[in-house]
Amino acid sequence: MAPVGSAVPPFTAHAISVSLPTWRDTVGYEEGEKRVVDAMETGYPRFFIHLSIQKLARICEQKFGVNGERCMLFSTQKIAEQCRSFMTDRPSPVAVRLVQFVICPEDNPQNGVNGTISTEEQGCGCSNSPTPIKLSCVDLHIVLFPAEAFPIAKQFWQHAGMGISSRLAERCLALLPEDSRSTSPTPPTPPLFSKPANRHYSKKSVHTKSPSLSSPPRSPVPSSPSFSSKLDESLSTDQSTYLEERYGRNLPLTAAASAKRALRRRIAGTLVHDDDPQKQKSAGATDAELGPSSRGVKDVTEDDVYLYPTGMSAIWASHQLAMAVRPSAKSVCFGFPYTDTLKILEKWGPGCHFLGHGLDSDIDTLSDLLATTSQAHPGSPPILALFTEFPSNPLLRSANMPRLRALADKYNFLIVVDETIGNFINVEVLPFADVVVSSLTKVFSGDSNVMGGSLILNPKSSHYPALKSHLSSNYDDFYFEEDAIYMERNSRDFKRRIAVIDENAQAVCAFLRSRSIAGGATSPSTAIKEVYYPKYSTPENYEQCRVRASAEGGQEGGYGGLFSLTFLSHAASTAFFDALPFHKGPSLGTSFTLACPYTVLAHYGELEWAKSWGVEEGLVRISVGCENRDVLVRGFESSLEKAEEAIVSGSG
Template sequence: MSTKTLTTAVLGSPVPPFTSHAISVSLPTWKDNVGYEEGEKRVVDSMVTGYPRFFIHRSIQKLASICEQRFGVSGEECLLFPTSTVANHCRAFIIQQAAKDNLRFSVRIAQFLLHSDEKDKETCVPSSKLGAELHIVLFPADKIQYVRPFWQHTGMGISSRLAEHCLSLLPEEAVPASPTVYTKPKFSHRYSVREKQRSFSGAPNEVLTDDHSTYLEERYGRNLSQDASTFAKRALRRRIAGVLLRDEPAVWDVVGSTDSELKPSTRGDGVTEDDVYLYPTGMAAIWNAHQTITAVRPAAKSVAFGWLYVDSVKVLEKWGPGCHFFGFGHDEDIDSLEVLLEAESKKNPGCPPIMCLITEFPSNPLLRSPNLQRLRDLADKYEFLIIVDETIGNFVNVEVMPYADIVVSSLTKVFSGYANVMGGSLVLNPRGRYYRALKDELSSTYEDMYYGEDALYMERNSRDFVRRIKETDENTEAVCDLLQSRSQSGGAIKGVFYPKWTSRENYDKCRKKGPDGVPTGGFGGLLSLTFHSDAASRAFFDSLPINKGPSLGTNFSLACPYTVIAHYTELEWAAEYGVEEGLVRVSVGIESKEDLLGRFKVAIEAAEAAV
């Protein structure tokens, strides 16, 4: 693809284009991103879709409108969840948050069972496998600010594919013909800490194709059996556990079967598929990891170590006693953490000073890698648990299991790559000190909330994830070498954040190695840039001929002005930790290396011209 002919998606359209369940949305210019954060009508009215935890998919909106008409009373809106347990968690959260403002109002839960009259064409047996179950949390529409955070922070709302399935089970006359007939708020706010309601608008007549629909139709026909999704989920757990002896095209149809050949895990001594738990999103995995630890350990504050994804910090702050924030994630911060742990231990002898610590390896967007060995030593000494989010590093490149009690990952990102399905995983370390307690708790509380059709897409998408990660690693290193050389020549680029240069020693300690000790893992597919002027940042971003939007780990390159869309209302505070307003984050894809280098040269030249 020539950089001269490349066109990116138009403002507010799905990324990837023409994808019914796209997880990103096009915000092609710096001005568009600022307009999105400020609620500019030009931008908001263009939004056809958005990241699922922040922008309620139109199919979910349509289904929610029907549920409000059937179960709600005047002035009530609702959110939809897959199980009663999650709905009750949501209700408890709403009541708790409202109580902080001395408010009390009605929050109701309704159950909606949907059945199908369709019968199997061969046996004439009713197809009960097509049924669905919804749990509806109803609340006053003017109290949405107490409700929205649960959907966003936990990631456990129903998926858009489940919503479409539920709509297909309803009588035709019950389904609105156009999304313009309902007023469900979409949460069209991507990252920022501030919270506001925005009404639905957009391009209601746009037709989005059903991405990869022929895959399901050809393999499973119209009816999706429970056996098919069970097979896919087993294959996913084995792939994540690293126990598949063979995972290649010739054996893809058997990797989820009960007699598939397995081997010792590549993730760590003793890990099996039974130590892997699937969730509908990466945030759901993090939220449930924290909930599980809360259930087995004494209550205490947690620690957010390093500049974590904003919702990970929110989970620690809003569920439980709160958290200590060590935003730099440097080795010096570990010194400060040790001082804190010692002081808290003396203050409350016999009680763990903190409950758990969560960190990313490496972090987003600064790509810093913490010293996991030192953190592990402190955890063993002061009896707290460690959660490591390996999404950015991914387990093809790094091995963090020996240092963690729980490893979480957003499968939505590079594991899937296709940006058309959400998913998350939680893996227990069987060698961890608290493994048995965690395992027992999950054995009694874990619910499989991962919708079967989403699992099928994730399984299909992830079959070649090792190859794609290797290609992404190579492309990203080549791009970063180019950017680093230009930054050192005194041009517009001030800094390049990338594990090859950022806290390299800590990264190398966990980098995957072969039997001969030679590193086999790469440096990942994410990089961030800062510039010597705001004008250079904007010129680079606007001129970079790749897709622009939230998310990362996509097979196609994707860029965003990270600080603007993540911390727009707290730019000065973020800058104190090195997350500058003009920072540009780039997720590199698997395009031609030469083509990618050409695209980045175009953006570099634009930035230097602006300077």
């Protein structure tokens, strides 16, 4: 089992997850316990700022900051301006400065004194455009603000998901002269990890939620090497070469455009031979064999797919898109979502109605809301858009998509579906949606070493012309080239992996449910209360969208690799989790099994609020991987025995 704070997967410089092997470790992370915080080599990128990004930020702060200013780093001016707007649009506006820093190789004659700089002061509305640069240069946009405003800036980083990637940070560090990479320590900004109040924070409030919304430790970072350098020191030459070849780091950057084209084609479902080893290299080529989309809407093409640096930035962009093309109105969040989706709908625009159970009874409530609002404001759509996950995270409930689509058509609002958990190999949600978003970071990649997101438009939607026109004029592709190359390589076998994961998860869930109260178990030692899994949670709604085997031999959709467990006592929850012989940390969809005490990890500052929507504090979420099925079941069986022992002993 990986030690606390280490990368998951191990020895991975840009790992997406971090090892929190015990329940106590997760609580320690949330409370900023020194034992855990000091061990953190990495973390989920939107919550824990990668050490390479921290190092680059310290350099920028010392180069451009005044009076102890802190900063956030972005890859485009537009994103930097959006961050500034988020910080200034508050009851007590924050003073924000923008600096453009063009970093070029030392041998580039345009480099000057290490980079070209232009600044735009808040409220000035002016900017000095730098001299045109070569492709080898990096255009970095720096948002500077008073140190005490860091938690506000961190909210934008976390919710919008548009900060620079760790690979881009390392590119910048590599371009900087050696003598400019060393920085002097600066005092930390207190409080670093304060235990948050146990409440749900509302739109545009300033609420510090330990490490996810507070500043990371500052003093050790400037003088410490990046995680990549630690990795290089710990690996032999042969191991390093293996990692380079396994994860494709030796692929040329000139392949980035082709890699992105291949990604869009995979997501559109138009590649005819993508799973043919002889054809993989041509997936992004102009002569690749394309056919009708397998997404349930045949007119979908790669031109309807838009790439983003993270799944959350795709969700944020879909909300921005809806606000840009539709009349202003509140949105609806249908079902209990991943935490940042709700925060986006609350903190940008007019707000949202939250129907957190996501059951058919909530559709009845929604129908009444729509009718009442329409009567009060005739001629205007009663809501902007409805956002839902299919299925939801972590309760794995599926919305009744035909009913929602009928309401959307009647009342003229958008439907945005996050298909990350179901994935389009298993479910067809595009026919019911106007926009479908997904976190490519998860099962589409599988290797947990790169972030990515996608947004796809339904060309059959009545809103398609307006949505397409706006994106055609306003979409910026700022998905970093190296990240795209990794994502393309990782995703080549995603169909095969999903089939294995689906079968593994079904076997594990069948075993666990047979030993649960929900499955009819009556033993005095029974520890599991409920198994949340699409096959058992609102199955009739899931089946309406599950992919059916085609006459051409297409595979039938499964139920995904994610499930959650609740237990009859807190002691049983912790005993089960601590005994799991698998990786433990944030994220999901990995090729290896990954577990976390989800409610503690995602809602530690609002446990009672989460409980009110049926998300219990003791819930354990598991993402099943591609391991041997018998080994998986035995591992869960041994962990369950520990939970059942806790029930028998009456501990907790």
